[in-house]
Amino acid sequence: MHDMSTMEEMSGESSGGGHAMGPASAEGVLPATETRGAQPLDFRLEGDVKVFELTARPVLWEILDGVTVVAWTYNGTVPGPMIRVTEGDRVRVILKNELPEPTTIHWHGVEVPNAMDGVPGVTQDPVLPGATFTYEFVAKPAGTFMYHSHFESDTQVMLGLYAPFLIDPATPEANPPDVDMVLMLSEWLVTDGQTYAAMPMAGMEPNYFTINGKAFPAVETINVRVGERVRLRLMSIGQFVHPMHLHGVPFKIVATDGHPVPAAAQLTKDTVSVAPGERYDIEWLATEPGQWMLHCHILHHTTNDGVEPGGLMLIVNVTE
Ligand SMILES: [Cu+2]
Structure with a gap:
């Protein structure tokens, strides 16, 4: 069981972030420089590891001409960038937290080791504002998955901390769609x-x-x-x-x-x-x-x- 005062501190409610019933703070938040979400994220190879970098940060995001939201994003887009790898790849994702609250990433549907599952207070400590955390796992199985925040997820996910995670089969599809x-x-x-x-x-x-x-x-x-x-x-x-x-x-x-x-x-x-x-x-x-x-x-x-x-x-x- 978690001590409630600890949970309150972890929730970061005093930070002026998006939690509870209040609005997401627009203070100091800059307009997004990109206009399309879910675009493929580049990686670098370190040995046989595919290394991806994500920064969680707020931006002003236009959802419609004349309607702009305060979005909490990965790398400044909603959805965040698409991570696309091949079944069996070793994947490393370095997360930097530039949000006013702690955060974590959960790999929704991906079969990761428990310590990489991204549940704050259960499988890891929350990643505090300004801090960095490295996730690493072998991508499996092949299929259509997602990644998203698992910290105060009722607010963080709804404000935009989500993205696609695709794992292509180790044997390429015989007849891929156009x-x-x-x-x-x-x-x-x-x-x-x-x-x-x-x-x-x-x-x-x-x-x-x-x-x-x-x-x-x-x-x-x-x-x-x-x-x-x-x-x-x-x-x-x-x-x-x-x-x-x-x-x-x-x-x-x-x-x-x-x-x-x-x-x-x-x-x-x-x-x-x-x-x-x-x-x-x-x-x-x-x-x-x-x-x-x-x-x-x-x-x-x-x-x-x-x-x-x-x-x-x-x-x-x-x-x-
Ligand atoms: Cu509907």
Whole structure:
């Protein structure tokens, strides 16, 4: 059991950060210099170890023209950069904490040694502001995973401390898709220009909804040619379930939480509910030209502060 006074100190509530019901402090926070999240992160090789560097820091992040949030990020983007490695790689991630609160990283779904699991007070001490911590593990199994804060995660994750972690199979896929994209779904609460961590509780419900840190129409369009196979890796990192619906053609669910579904067991659907923490890899063949929508079917989630269209929508633009 943890002494409560220690837990309060660990929570950093006096720091003016994002915790509890208060807004995330914008004091001294600079605008983001990047505009796209979930982009591949470069690494350097030290021997046979792939070394990645992450800095947790706040930035001002535009989720929509004219709507900017105070985001807590890895390397200044929402989502943070995508770490993509191959099954069996030895991976080292050096985390520097430039947040006003402690933090840790959890490797969601990756089979790491217990000491690398990122749970403060259980598997490691919190990484204090200004401090650095090194995670190291062998990447396994292959699949679609995520990394995110595990410290005061109800606020830190909701403010943007999340990113994709993809592990490619050691034996390359015989028939890889033509388009392979990650879509991370989350929610925000923005009131009077201030950013709060959205939660499923009274007074804290979200009014903005983002795919890869952007609300429609700022969400990137997916461009495909007729005859191409599309794979989307849906990941819900927020606190709400999102039944994602594709117009035009159905898809197959080819992996659940990173693990492949055998061909005979793959469901053909046009809507899949992605609950917090879940990942679904879906695939389909683009056959009909046109601008086809992919959107959440909880229709409040396709609004921006109550105005439709917005939020969790994007266009799949299929051309000849
Ligand atoms: Cu939704």
